[in-house]
Amino acid sequence: xxGPRATVLGLVASVNRLAGVEVPLQAEVSSCxxxxxxxxxxxxxxxxxxxxxxxxxxxLSPSRPVGKVFSPETPKxxxxxxxxxxxxxxxxxxxxxIQNNDSKFVFEVHGPENEPLVMKETTKTAGxxxxxxxxxxxxxxxxxxxxxxxxxxxxxGGADSGAGGLSVPARAPGxxxxxxxxxxxIRTTMIYPxxxxxMFEFVDAYARKHMAMGCKETQARIWVAQMLHSVDRMQSxxxxxxxxxxxxxxxxxxxxxxxxxxxxxxxxRGADDVLTGVELLGTPLYIPPETIRKRKLHKxxxxxxxxxxxxxxxxxxxxxxxxxxxxxAVKELVRITSAxxxxxxxxEAHMSDEFFQLVRSLVSPVEDRLTARQAMxxxxxxxxxxxxxxxxxxxxxxHADLVDVMSIVDVVRVQKGHLKKEPFKKEWxxxxxxxxxxxxx
Numbered sequence: 118x119x120g121p122r123a124t125v126l127g128l129v130a131s132v133n134r135l136a137g138v139e140v141p142l143q144a145e146v147s148s149c150x151x152x153x154x155x156x157x158x159x160x161x162x163x164x165x166x167x168x169x170x171x172x173x174x175x176x177l178s179p180s181r182p183v184g185k186v187f188s189p190e191t192p193k194x195x196x197x198x199x200x201x202x203x204x205x206x207x208x209x210x211x212x213x214x215i216q217n218n219d220s221k222f223v224f225e226v227h228g229p230e231n232e233p234l235v236m237k238e239t240t241k242t243a244g245x246x247x248x249x250x251x252x253x254x255x256x257x258x259x260x261x262x263x264x265x266x267x268x269x270x271x272x273x274g275g276a277d278s279g280a281g282g283l284s285v286p287a288r289a290p291g292x293x294x295x296x297x298x299x300x301x302x303i304r305t306t307m308i309y310p311x312x313x314x315x316m317f318e319f320v321d322a323y324a325r326k327h328m329a330m331g332c333k334e335t336q337a338r339i340w341v342a343q344m345l346h347s348v349d350r351m352q353s354x355x356x357x358x359x360x361x362x363x364x365x366x367x368x369x370x371x372x373x374x375x376x377x378x379x380x381x382x383x384x385x386r387g388a389d390d391v392l393t394g395v396e397l398l399g400t401p402l403y404i405p406p407e408t409i410r411k412r413k414l415h416k417x418x419x420x421x422x423x424x425x426x427x428x429x430x431x432x433x434x435x436x437x438x439x440x441x442x443x444x445x446a447v448k449e450l451v452r453i454t455s456a457x458x459x460x461x462x463x464x465e466a467h468m469s470d471e472f473f474q475l476v477r478s479l480v481s482p483v484e485d486r487l488t489a490r491q492a493m494x495x496x497x498x499x500x501x502x503x504x505x506x507x508x509x510x511x512x513x514x515x516h517a518d519l520v521d522v523m524s525i526v527d528v529v530r531v532q533k534g535h536l537k538k539e540p541f542k543k544e545w546x547x548x549x550x551x552x553x554x555x556x557x558x
Contacts, residue, residue, distance in 0.1 A: 206299045209229075213225045219248070220239050221238070221251040223236070226308070233311040235308070235312075255307055256305065258378070262292070265379075267354065289350045291509075292347050292377075293375055296308050312367040312368060316340075316363040317362075317364045319368050320430065321434070330465070334432050336431075338497060340431060342493070342501050343509060344374055348421060349490050351376075352489060356379075357419050358420050360381045361427065365377055365378040381399065385416065390415055390418075392413070393414075395412050401447055406457060418488060421492065432465070
């Protein structure tokens with residue numbers, strides 16, 4: 118088998134160089150060899166032959182089902198986590214690295230039909246407890262999404278279709294769908310649709326382009342309405358995200374706001390709204406005071422605090438306390454947010470009274486805070502039909518601002534080496550005021 122092993126090793130090195138994918142070669146080779154020689158029964162001379170170098174990743178017929186239904190120590194709760202029959206992680210070709218964090222990676226990949234997708238992947242490394250934690254986080258995310266997208270008559274919050282993956286109906290349009298998942302011995306992989314950008318990228322690029330505090334309040338109003346609709350859906354299924362922030366919101370290709378990254382989510386269908394003794398997880402500014410001070414989590418009120426902070430950031434490109442999160446110690450950030458009352462926030466000059474009322478009703482002590490359903494009834498959302506998901510999440514052509522900002526974001530990605538081809542580029546020009554390169558069209 119030394120010949121095939123050497124072939125695979127050389128192949129992986131070549132593909133990584135051609136694709137520009139920044140992945141530790143040792144981990145990639147180890148994983149690839151394991152897949153070829155342990156998971157699959159492959160006869161290279163007969164099944165693959167000399168065409169493997171020209172057609173990587175090759176589509177192989179597994180000798181047994183690919184992936185497992187969780188590890189033995191993880192409760193299955195009746196949910197089938199098997200990937201669709203006949204599929205393999207090797208069917209997805211890595212195009213660029215979106216995130217590289219220790220043993221967890223996020224890639225843009227192309228699927229079997231060359232469709233653009235996103236791959237979340239964490240590898241098993243001997244003695245690396247962080248790697249094990251990452252794998253459990255991905256499994257937790259899968260479970261939470263299965264619950265969110267479960268049918269309304271499913272009391273257990275599980276899937277009502279045969280196999281996990283993109284075949285599960287997406288019943289919450291503002292939340293990423295249930296991914297295709299491969300839970301193998303050496304790694305855990307999840308496949309999602311590819312979205313245009315994350316919300317942090319959008320707000321930053323929009324503010325730079327228009328020299329504004331943030332995005333228009335009319336657009337922020339729609340995105341906040343979409344977030345509240347999604348959070349209300351999550352609460353109805355007993356799911357609390359716990360890490361809502363701009364970076365964990367996506368903008369789809371028609372400009373809708375999509376919630377992602379459920380790795381820290383809690384799924385609890387119990388009648389009691391308050392959970393005590395919870396682990397402190399998340400990002401300081403977005404964690405409500407009662408969780409920080411008392412380790413209490415109110416399932417119906419936890420995520421709406423973060424929605425209020427995000428709403429402020431959308432129109433101001435800053436936070437409600439106007440603190441620099443990069444230079445302020447975490448302990449001080451916690452002290453500031455924990456001291457928040459209904460009178461401590463100060464309205465921005467460019468902010469309407471209705472928008473400020475929304476933020477103040479969410480970024481407030483737990484006894485004064487509105488639930489997502491209650492916030493939907495505020496005057497700011499007059500004229501929005503929250504019961505009509507098709508009108509709330511329209512699938513139209515992207516508006517001009519979105520296309521413009523997409524172009525700016527992709528220029529930044531090109532400059533950072535994260536993107537090699539500009540999908541919106543028609544003509545490169547130079548901005549004489551800043552000397553920066555921009556895209557027209």
